[in-house]
Amino acid sequence: MSEDLKKRIVDLFHEKSRGDKKKFYIRDVTKWLPDDDRHAVQDAVKVLLDEGVLVYWSSGSTTYIMLAEFFPKEETCS
Amino acid sequence: MAKSKTPLLDELEKGKWPSFVKDIKQAAQKSPMAEDLLQQLELSYKDKIGHWKHGGIVGVKGYGSGVIGRYSDRPDLFPNVQAFHTLRVNHPTGWFYKTDALRKLCDVWDKHGSGLTNMHGSTGDAILLGTKTEHLQPCFDDLSAAGFDLGGSGSALRTPSACVGPGRCEWACIDSLDVCYNLTMEFQDKIHRPMFPYKFKIKVSACPNDCVASIARSDFSIIGTWKGKILINPAEVTIYAGSDLDIQKEVCDLCPTKCMEWDGKTLKIHDGDCNRCMHCINLMPKALRPGKEKGATILVGGKAPIVQGALLSWVVVPFMKLEPPYAELKDLIERIQDWWDENGKSRERLGELIKRVGMRVFLKAVGLPAVPQMVKAPRSNPYVFFWPEEIQKEVK
Numbered sequence: 209m210s211e212d213l214k215k216r217i218v219d220l221f222h223e224k225s226r227g228d229k230k231k232f233y234i235r236d237v238t239k240w241l242p243d244d245d246r247h248a249v250q251d252a253v254k255v256l257l258d259e260g261v262l263v264y265w266s267s268g269s270t271t272y273i274m275l276a277e278f279f280p281k282e283e284t285c286s
Numbered sequence: 287m288a289k290s291k292t293p294l295l296d297e298l299e300k301g302k303w304p305s306f307v308k309d310i311k312q313a314a315q316k317s318p319m320a321e322d323l324l325q326q327l328e329l330s331y332k333d334k335i336g337h338w339k340h341g342g343i344v345g346v347k348g349y350g351s352g353v354i355g356r357y358s359d360r361p362d363l364f365p366n367v368q369a370f371h372t373l374r375v376n377h378p379t380g381w382f383y384k385t386d387a388l389r390k391l392c393d394v395w396d397k398h399g400s401g402l403t404n405m406h407g408s409t410g411d412a413i414l415l416g417t418k419t420e421h422l423q424p425c426f427d428d429l430s431a432a433g434f435d436l437g438g439s440g441s442a443l444r445t446p447s448a449c450v451g452p453g454r455c456e457w458a459c460i461d462s463l464d465v466c467y468n469l470t471m472e473f474q475d476k477i478h479r480p481m482f483p484y485k486f487k488i489k490v491s492a493c494p495n496d497c498v499a500s501i502a503r504s505d506f507s508i509i510g511t512w513k514g515k516i517l518i519n520p521a522e523v524t525i526y527a528g529s530d531l532d533i534q535k536e537v538c539d540l541c542p543t544k545c546m547e548w549d550g551k552t553l554k555i556h557d558g559d560c561n562r563c564m565h566c567i568n569l570m571p572k573a574l575r576p577g578k579e580k581g582a583t584i585l586v587g588g589k590a591p592i593v594q595g596a597l598l599s600w601v602v603v604p605f606m607k608l609e610p611p612y613a614e615l616k617d618l619i620e621r622i623q624d625w626w627d628e629n630g631k632s633r634e635r636l637g638e639l640i641k642r643v644g645m646r647v648f649l650k651a652v653g654l655p656a657v658p659q660m661v662k663a664p665r666s667n668p669y670v671f672f673w674p675e676e677i678q679k680e681v682k
Binding site: 233234235236246250253254257258264265266267268269270271279280 | 340341342343345348350351353354355372439440441442479480481482483484485592627628630631632633
């Protein structure tokens with residue numbers, strides 16, 4: 209797993225989360241990195257989820273990914 | 287008599303059918319969560335608005351699906367349902383439980399949740415309704431110890447489901463239970479770690495009766511079928527002829543492709559025209575049986591109407607032999623999911639993507655040949671759009 213790819217993903221999450229929008233589709237993340245292999249990006253996101261840097265947010269039908277620090281306070285993230 | 291605290295909900299108990307209100311009232315006698323649920327529901331009927339906020343928390347350690355977060359927007363009034371999360375538990379294939387397994391499941395839920403269940407949700411999972419955030423992980427741990435796992439939710443592969451198949455049905459052309467179990471085990475990561483543009487459902491029916499309605503409800507439908515002639519037992523046909531069954535009127539005339547002939551003594555089937563509707567076999571089960579060479583038809587693109595309208599699945603492989611370890615089937619699923627994952631927009635189902643870009647693009651991408659069985663409306667739409675290079679090839 210490339211540490212560089214993970215760092216770029218986290219940096220992009222911080223950059224894109226500056227506005228009101230904090231939740232992103234995995235599709236958004238792969239689009240941010242068009243020159244990287246989609247599967248490698250997905251694997252790196254999974255590692256970041258395991259490390260607790262990113263968290264899932266789900267409506268039940270659709271899943272989003274966000275920085276753990278922005279997860280709504282009233283809801284404890286796993 | 288004391289005035290009821292839920293006069294609006296009481297109305298729902300008056301109809302012919304068993305009411306969920308009665309069940310919740312029964313549960314409320316020992317569960318404060320069920321009591322608050324009842325009162326909040328009464329308020330929703332009074333206010334004509336739902337009082338749930340849903341979404342957020344998604345699972346337990348290592349999982350991104352299987353839990354659907356739900357919160358009351360009136361925790362001041364109903365503190366016991368301030369958090370009322372749903373757990374989706376992967377059901378045993380074909381929904382066969384041993385009694386001890388069912389007891390264990392209920393014990394876990396009595397310990398950690400409201401005691402209310404929905405057995406089963408439309409995807410197939412056992413739905414456990416209502417637990418608090420701090421109980422999610424312990425509940426999952428206890429479920430795991432009892433041999434259960436969470437199912438899929440969100441933008442993931444949803445829990446595959448199958449009809450009872452050979453476990454209880456004489457028409458089974460494939461072992462739907464084994465296929466479903468194999469796919470569930472193979473694609474664990476895709477069920478528990480959402481990485482797709484949207485949901486993806488796989489359903490397995492062991493015969494064309496399609497008892498799990500895979501054709502209408504799944505992105506990838508596996509339906510048992512046969513090759514060759516329907517097996518006819520002439521002696522049993524004669525017995526049916528002597529019964530109340532009007533073979534001409536009720537069997538032959540209702541055949542959708544009119545592939546059957548009955549002269550009062552002999553039943554003939556033009557098998558080449560049969561579209562596996564199962565009508566004749568269902569009406570004359572002792573006389574007719576599916577043919578000997580069995581396998582499955584693979585269809586893609588079915589879905590219920592959410593983002594776009596409802597779609598029925600479309601044949602992409604007319605006949606596939608299905609034998610463990612189902613390598614050909616798994617490989618096809620991987621190729622299709624990968625293409626959809628790469629090309630689908632967020633919240634776009636497989637069927638919608640195929641509709642947007644066209645079936646021939648899909649076929650080329652996943653390496654499937656165009657065959658006559660793929661004609662979407664057979665007998666009414668004979669048109670197939672070939673790639674230009676294929677036409678050139680034919681001309682040569």
